[in-house]
Each structure stands twice: as C-alpha cells, then as structure tokens.
Amino acid sequence: MFILKILIRNAFRHKLRTLLTILGITVAILAFGLLRTFINAWYGGVEASSASRLVTRSSISLIFHLPLSYKDKIRQVDGVKTVSWGTWFGGVYIDEKNFFANFAVDAKSYLELYPEFLLSPEETTAFLRDRKGFVAGRKLAKRFGWKIGDTVTLRGTIYPGNWDFVLRGIYRGRNETIDETQFFFHWDYLNEMMKKRGSARADQAGWYMVGVTRPDRATEVALAIDRTFKNSLAETLTETEKAFQLSFISMSETIIMAIELVSFVVIIIIIAVVANTMSMTYRERIGEYAIFKTLGYRGWRIAGMIVGESMIITLIGSFLGIVLTFPVAGIVGKMLSNYFPVFNVAEEAIYMDLAASIIIGLIAAIVPTYRSVRIRIADGLRRIG
C-alpha cells in the first residue's frame, strides 16, 4: 500500500513531463496495436480457414478450370467426406469500385462444408429452392442496404450479360474472424446458362472444396487426390485451405515484413523516450534514493521504486492506447472494408500490446535502477543542498 502511494506520487511529481510521456506511450501503443491488427487482418482469411478442408484446383493456374466429372472421382478418394465446388464469377455491382467477392457454388454441399456461415433454416430452404437466389454476408448486405427478396443485378465480366439474383439469405459469421462480405449463388444456374449458350465453360468447376474425415490426414488425402488425376488432361493441385489462402498473400510478404518492422521500431522509439524520462527523474532523485539507503532501505527496494514508477507510467499509457485501439481500428476498418473483410482487433494484438508495455517499462528502468543500486550513499548525499 505504502509503496503504491509513493510510486504514484513520484510518478506525478512532474505532471507535465509525466503526462507527455504517457501521451507518447499511448500513441505508440495505439500505433503498434493498429499495425498488429493490420497484419492480422492480412492473414485474416488464413486464420479463419479450416484444417479439415482442402482446396483442389488446376495445377497450372486458377484461371484453368477442372471438369465437373472430377467431383465423383474426388468423392471416391479415401478420407474424403464432402465435396463441393465453385467458380469465380467476378460480377460488378453497378460500379467497379463496389468490389466484393462473388462466386457460384454448389449450394447444398457448400453450406454443409462451411458451417461457420450461419444461416437460418428458413433462409437456407428459401435459397436452395430459388434457382436465381443468392446469399450475402451481413456486412455486404448492410453496405448496400439489401433486404431479403431484393433483386440484385450483377454485370458479368467473365460471363457476359446482366445477371439478376434474388437475395434469399443473409449469413452471419460464427465468430469475428469470419468474412461477412461474400456473395454466392447457385452454380447450377450459371452452368445452365453456359449450356444454353453452348459455352466451353459449361460443366466446369473453378475449384473443388473438399471436406476430409480427419484433419490429421489432410495432407495424405490431398496427395491421394492429386495422384488420381496424374497424367490426365487437367492435373490438379490440392492443398489445405490454409495453404491455399497463403498462396494469395505470400507475394506481399515483403510489405508485411516491412510493416512488422515498423511496428517494432515504434516500440524501440518509445522505449528511448521513456528511458530518457526515467533517467531525468533518477538524476533529480539521487539524493532521495541515498536517504532511503541511509535509513536502511536496500538496493532491491530502491530498484522496486524505480521500476514500479516506470511501470506505472507505461501501464497507464498502454491502457489508454489499448482502449483507444478499438474505436480507431473500427474507423480504419470501415475505411479499408473493401480490402479487409475482417478488420478486428485480435486478442493476440492486445497480448502483444501488453508484452510491449511491460518491455518498455522494464527496459526504461534498467539504467537508472543499475545506477541507483550501485551509487555509494555518501556520494548520493553529497548531491543534496
């Protein structure tokens, strides 16, 4: 109790200096938290991906489609539970800048395979019953003000023409990491139209999504699937959903590394600032620490006072920074919602904030602590007066 009293009184002896230091820490922790959140958002899709799902695509490129007949062959592979498939539609809603992911899927198996998309039973039935129906994520529907029953027209880019879809369901994510901006409709509908037009794209799937019986055997199953289509006209590449997602973002790995670096530089800078504050404080208090020693206080108690003061200042600043991270991330997330479907402050980012603040508080106190423990009382007392 007493120690806390003296720590707090000491910490706020120079109010302006302490407040400025706290402000600096707040801003640094806020920046750090946002950068970590940004990095998390970047890997968001990866984190939400399931270990029990595989993605099979053309081994050449995603642009090349696979025959629909593969679905039965994949289903026969040992360890496969569910098979679904989809095709990237790439439609534009009114204007190019309204970008969102939209694709055709085999509806029934897709919903089965992605239980993290929560849809009411009524909506599910309505969607499955309507050939032209589509389902949108909650955020997407909110963004454009779509309501159940609304007709939404997409302008095809890969598949020419105007396509009308009717909103039959709005899904929610099971948790915060789930992308709520998707738009999916019936692959059968798309395929029917392709057949009607006599398109070469008929009876083709962009990729297959495969649910396995046991996640620990996922790699094995993936190899077995690829083996099945070895030396066929369209060889496949099967990987876990995670690896699939990663292959999209790995090209920007360098940017992420740069951001990561910056986030740590921010912490290093604030360490220097806090360390400077603590050194100034220490220089002014050498005499007082000598008095404490005179009275019989040992080095570790003095060290406790310095580290404690450094910690109090740092933790107040960090607390404010962490609290501010949520609303600020909310604003930034809104601004970037086209690029990051999920931009939430991750638990992990908060842990890193806390770790960073403890490190700041400790490192900043190292030099003053060392000096105060080392200084001889007689020398310390001489500085008074």
Place this chain on the structure above:
Amino acid sequence: MAPIVEIINVSKSYWRGNRAIPVLVDINLSIAEGEFLALMGPSGSGKSTLLNLIAALDHVDSGAIQVGGIDITALSENELAEWRAVNVGFIFQFYNLIPVLTAFENVELPLLLTGLSRRQRNEHVEMALRIVNLEERMDHYPAQLSGGEQQRVAIARAIVTDPVILVADEPTGDLDKVAAREILELMDRLNRESHKTIIMVTHDPRAAEKARVIRRLEKGFLNDVHSQDPH
C-alpha cells in the same frame, strides 16, 4: 560509562585520478554511552567523512569501528543496511525529508522496515512527533513546513526506531538563530532525558556549547579532548 563507539586507527583517503588524498589519518576515538559529542573543525577537515564512517554510510580504508560491540567494518553491504536501520538515527543539514511524503509518512519510513503492525507504527510515529512537538503538523508535506519544523520532523524520523546512536551533520547549519536554538534544545533534551548518544558535526560554537565534549578535527587529525561543563 562503557564506550558505545570505538574508533581504532581509522584512515580514509579519496582518490583524485591516481592520487590518494588522505582525509582521515589514523583516527582513534571512543565515545561513551549517553555522550553528547561535538565534532568541530575547518571546512574540508574530514568531519562529515568521519561521521559517515561511524554511521556506516561509507567504508574505512583501514582500522576498525565498533558500535555497541559490533565491528561494523566487517559487515557486508546488506548487513550494514539492516544494522543502520536498527542502530543509527540520522539528522542532516538539509533535513533530507522525502518531499512527496507527509511529516507522518516521513517519520514512518524507517518503521516500514521493521515487523511492527500498522497500529504499533502509528503509536511510535505519534510519539516521536509529540517529542518534537509537531503532532498537529503531521499531515503537512515538507514544503508546507519551515526549516526548523522540517528539521524537527527529521529528528522525529531519527529517533522513531529508538536507535543506539544519533548522528547529526550540521543540524543547525541551514537554520536561523531561533530555530537553531530550538533544535539544539531538543537534542539536549534527547541526550539528558532519553540518554541518547549524540555525535554532532558543527561549525557553530553555540551549537557546540550544548555538547558535553568537543573534539576538533584538523587536516585529518583529531586533537585533544575538551570536556566542558554543560552551561
């Protein structure tokens, strides 16, 4: 009476670059229990240095210092800290109170190192503040007290643990005449009524008058004893 402090062949030098500057040369001194001793001498003669050695704030180069039968020159840094907390009360020229603590809390500081309960601590602190006649000011911070009052708080802090010896380095050096007299009377009372052994460094002949014994330090050497009849 038996000596409570025994200084035997103590020498101390400071190093300036690679040159040793002798400050105390072969000092021998014994101080009886209940003594009130004044150490006088010109500035730079080593008074503070000697006092710091007696109070175990600094180390001797050679020789031994026994206080209450314990050779403090043989103790480790941690043992010394503990020893100081129990055995020595300090009074400094600049009071050396902790500015963020109230008078009460300043006096309580040495007691926090003891096993005393909160209630016992409160009793001790109140008693010490009563002795220096500052009970009403116990919630004041040092900045709200006059120099003389601050020095009285410092004295309360020095006596609150009931130490074996009190050391004072120019306790009136920063005070006006009236305040200085109050402080000296207080120390005199502590010596007479509570039989505290007091070792006081001073420049002030009037301060020295209160002491029973005056010793002069001159260029690191201790001169002969001047006993004086009090008043």
